[in-house]
Structures are given as C-alpha cells and as structure tokens.
Amino acid sequence: MPELPEVEVVKQSLNKKIKEKKVKKVLVRNRNLRKKVPLNFERFFINQKILEIERFSKYLILHLSNNKKCLIHLGMSGTIHFVKKNKKNIITNTSFYNSPKLPSKHNHIEIFFGDCKIVYNDPRRFGFFEIVESEKLLKKKFDHLGPEPFNSEYTLDYIYSKLRGKKKNIKNFLIDQNFISGIGNIYASEILFLSRINPDKKAKDLKKNDCQKILVNSQKILREAINKGGSSIKDFKNISGNHGGFQSEFKVYQREGSKCKRTNCIGIIKKKNISNRSTFFCNSCQK
Numbered sequence: 001m002p003e004l005p006e007v008e009v010v011k012q013s014l015n016k017k018i019k020e021k022k023v024k025k026v027l028v029r030n031r032n033l034r035k036k037v038p039l040n041f042e043r044f045f046i047n048q049k050i051l052e053i054e055r056f057s058k059y060l061i062l063h064l065s066n067n068k069k070c071l072i073h074l075g076m077s078g079t080i081h082f083v084k085k086n087k088k089n090i091i092t093n094t095s096f097y098n099s100p101k102l103p104s105k106h107n108h109i110e111i112f113f114g115d116c117k118i119v120y121n122d123p124r125r126f127g128f129f130e131i132v133e134s135e136k137l138l139k140k141k142f143d144h145l146g147p148e149p150f151n152s153e154y155t156l157d158y159i160y161s162k163l164r165g166k167k168k169n170i171k172n173f174l175i176d177q178n179f180i181s182g183i184g185n186i187y188a189s190e191i192l193f194l195s196r197i198n199p200d201k202k203a204k205d206l207k208k209n210d211c212q213k214i215l216v217n218s219q220k221i222l223r224e225a226i227n228k229g230g231s232s233i234k235d236f237k238n239i240s241g242n243h244g245g246f247q248s249e250f251k252v253y254q255r256e257g258s259k260c261k262r263t264n265c266i267g268i269i270k271k272k273n274i275s276n277r278s279t280f281f282c283n284s285c286q287k
C-alpha cells in the first residue's frame with residue numbers, strides 16, 4: 001500500500017513531468033472507484049493547466065489554473081503512470097512500488113496532454129479522484145488530520161502530551177492519522193524497530209526519551225524512504241519493480257523468522273496481529 005514516501009515520490013515525478021502542461025482530453029473507463037468519479041470530471045479538466053502538484057499525508061493535490069483542485073488518493077493499490085505519446089517509454093510508473101510498466105488491465109482514468117498522458121491504474125479500486133472547489137474547502141478536508149512528521153507542530157512536547165495517560169498501544173498510535181499524518185503499517189514497524197520500542201507497549205508507559213526517539217526516527221525513516229525512492233526512479237530508468245527503492249532496506253517488515261539486523265542482537269523477527277494489521281518486531285531488542 002502506498003504510504004507517505006511513495007506518494008511523495010509520485011508527487012515529485014508528476015511535478016517533473018506534467019507541471020505547466022495543459023489538459024487536452026480526459027478518459028474515464030471506470031467510475032466505480034472508492035468514491036464515484038463525478039460525471040463532470042472530464043469537462044472539469046479540459047483546457048486547464050496543471051499549476052503545481054502538492055501532497056498532504058497520503059493525498060495528492062493537483063492545483064489547476066481555474067483555482068480548483070483535484071484531490072487524489074491512491075488507496076491500497078493505485079499507481080500513476082506517465083506515458084509519452086511517440087517515444088515508447090517502457091518504465092512508466094511514477095513511484096517505486098508495484099509494476100514499473102503500465103499494466104494492461106485496471107487502467108481507470110487517463111488524462112491527456114499534448115505529447116503525453118498520465119494513467120491511473122488501481123486493481124483494488126480503493127483509491128479516488130475528487131474535485132475540490134476552493135482552497136478553503138481543501139483545508140477543511142484535512143482539518144481532522146494530525147501534523148506530518150516534517151511539520152513544525154510535530155514536536156517532543158506534542159508527542160509526549162498526546163501519549164500521556166493513554167492505554168492504546170504505540171503501534172496503533174503511530175498509524176492513527178489524527179495523531180500523526182502519513183505513517184502507515186509498514187513504516188510504523190520500521191520506526192518502532194529503530195526506536196527499540198515494542199509495538200505492544202502502552203502509550204502511557206513511554207518515557208520522554210522514547211518519545212524523542214519516535215520523533216527523530218519517524219522523520220529519519222520517511223526521509224530515507226523518499227530519498228531512496230526518488231533516486232531509484234531517476235528518469236524512470238533505474239527502477240526494477242519491488243527490488244528497487246526502500247523495500248529492500250526494511251529491517252523488520254515482512255522479515256518474520258529472520259535474524260535481527262541489529263549488530264550484536266540475537267533476536268528473531270516476529271509477526272503479530274495488532275488490531276488486524278500485521279506488525280513486525282524483534283523479540284529481543286524491542287522492549
């Protein structure tokens with residue numbers, strides 16, 4: 001599932017490829033995404049310039065020249081592919097997860113520019129495209145979400161005050177978007193490993209020092225993933241499917257039964273379901 005770093009890399013790729021381009025045509029092959037693609041969606045885009053692509057949490061925001069916005073969420077399996085009109089570029093994926101090439105099935109939305117197009121692919125159809133009329137309405141959409149790990153509001157005091165007295169375990173806290181935006185299941189496991197904190201530990205039992213580790217490591221993990229993902233798709237040439245990007249760097253995620261990668265640790269990586277989500281941790285160095 002695309003998390004903050006993957007969406008950030010899509011954003012960077014799109015800014016490189018379609019910024020300042022004018023939409024010529026839109027083709028919707030399937031309106032039945034998580035939210036139904038509105039009937040005026042095609043007309044909404046025609047002759048609009050893409051001024052800028054932003055990201056908040058796991059949302060992409062296309063800013064159009066009529067001051068309206070298109071909000072995109074990639075759901076569980078959404079990818080955006082960039083296809084040139086004449087030159088056949090084989091690697092089309094704008095991020096480092098899922099297929100590097102444009103799949104033949106599940107291409108639901110195509111947005112055409114003069115010499116290229118972007119294609120939205122989503123086998124599970126949990127993603128969505130939504131038209132947002134103004135900046136004010138856009139802000140409202142994000143009202144309920146906590147700060148991102150890179151925001152200035154995400155501080156030691158913020159974390160400590162939120163966790164204090166709470167019985168909820170720290171893993172569930174990290175993936176709670178009201179507390180912090182943009183951390184999902186994969187990176188939560190990695191952050192807790194780096195912080196040497198057991199995912200089952202109750203929030204109220206965390207010391208200030210633990211909160212400091214969470215602060216530093218959530219920024220570190222996400223930044224590394226963005227950098228690795230960004231470099232792996234440089235010019236869309238170096239990407240090699242699931243082997244590229246940050247996935248090969250996971251310390252615990254999907255490594256159950258393997259030896260802990262921490263120097264001098266004799267632990268084994270375990271997998272446990274916490275609130276129905278797979279959680280990975282070392283049984284020795286995470287307390």
Ligand SMILES: [Zn+2]
Binds near residue numbers: 260265267282
């Ligand atoms: Zn360990």
